[in-house]
Amino acid sequence: MSATFSTAIVVGASSGIGEAMVRKLAAGGTRVAAVARRQGELDRIAAAAGGNVLPFAHDVRDYDATPALFARIVAELGGCDLIVYNAGVMPRVEESEYDFGKDREMIEVNLLAGMCWLDLAAAHMEAQRKGTICGISSVAGDRGRRGNPAYHTSKAGMSTYLEALRNRLSRYGVRVVTVKPGPVDTPMTKGLKLPLMIGVDQAADGALALMRSGASEGYVPAIWGPIMWVIRNVPSTIFRRTNI
Numbered sequence: 001m002s003a004t005f006s007t008a009i010v011v012g013a014s015s016g017i018g019e020a021m022v023r024k025l026a027a028g029g030t031r032v033a034a035v036a037r038r039q040g041e042l043d044r045i046a047a048a049a050g051g052n053v054l055p056f057a058h059d060v061r062d063y064d065a066t067p068a069l070f071a072r073i074v075a076e077l078g079g080c081d082l083i084v085y086n087a088g089v090m091p092r093v094e095e096s097e098y099d100f101g102k103d104r105e106m107i108e109v110n111l112l113a114g115m116c117w118l119d120l121a122a123a124h125m126e127a128q129r130k131g132t133i134c135g136i137s138s139v140a141g142d143r144g145r146r147g148n149p150a151y152h153t154s155k156a157g158m159s160t161y162l163e164a165l166r167n168r169l170s171r172y173g174v175r176v177v178t179v180k181p182g183p184v185d186t187p188m189t190k191g192l193k194l195p196l197m198i199g200v201d202q203a204a205d206g207a208l209a210l211m212r213s214g215a216s217e218g219y220v221p222a223i224w225g226p227i228m229w230v231i232r233n234v235p236s237t238i239f240r241r242t243n244i
């Protein structure tokens with residue numbers, strides 16, 4: 001199966017993987033609504049794309065504003081074939097730090113606001129009996145590692161929410177795709193030493209290939225599939241003594 005998209009919304013579009021997906025979708029002829037807080041970055045991306053990108057400045061934690069913005073974007077785009085929820089934050093958390101403010105931001109941006117946007121998209125696509133919903137989750141959602149409990153929780157929640165949406169929506173011809181990247185070199189990971197780091201172009205190409213295929217979910221790059229199979233199967237009593 002191979003899908004092309006006439007219209008798309010990318011939430012979390014102003015840098016990193018989101019910016020690269022917007023650039024590639026627009027270059028392929030898709031009209032893209034690019035959503036994030038930094039208007040200046042969105043304007044730069046729209047100017048470089050030369051007409052196919054519509055910028056919308058928005059903080060995803062402004063839940064009350066989201067339904068009207070979603071409706072406005074669908075009207076201005078002339079539809080919504082694809083929505084990608086990519087917005088995310090991962091503040092640095094020390095080994096013995098328990099900071100509810102940081103935890104709250106991660107759950108709100110990475111998960112709760114994703115549910116706000118994707119609930120709207122799900123209702124729209126269920127009614128039109130077609131469309132593709134994609135969430136950028138992470139390998140981090142496959143296991144609760146000790147380094148950043150709330151980040152892992154946010155991504156595990158996103159993966160489970162997407163699975164449940166898929167189980168609801170597949171009967172209506174709506175696809176739901178879960179993308180689980182490994183480490184990607186972006187502003188989020190600046191200064192971190194992480195294994196098998198890839199660039200944003202490879203990450204965006206891998207994510208878009210999954211959206212265009214018939215896949216329900218996939219790792220980017222695919223090597224993380226067998227790696228995470230092993231990591232998921234390490235017994236908890238051993239896993240807690242490691243930092244993998």
Ligand SMILES: NC(=O)c1ccc[n+]([C@@H]2O[C@H](COP(=O)([O-])OP(=O)(O)OC[C@H]3O[C@@H](n4cnc5c(N)ncnc54)[C@H](OP(=O)(O)O)[C@@H]3O)[C@@H](O)[C@H]2O)c1
Pocket residue numbers: 011012013014015016017018035036037038039041058059060061086087088089090109110136137138139180181182183184185186187188189
């Ligand atoms: N980098 C990695 O290694 C990696 C690996 C697996 C998964 N991921 C996931 O990939 C996604 C993209 O991350 P990235 O690495 O490309 O990082 P990034 O360059 O920091 O991009 C994060 C995006 O989220 C947006 N965002 C953050 N808070 C927001 C808010 N309150 N309202 C609206 N937009 C908000 C940012 O836009 P503004 O700041 O302009 O609002 C930006 O466009 C995230 O969900 C991340 O968890 C990343």
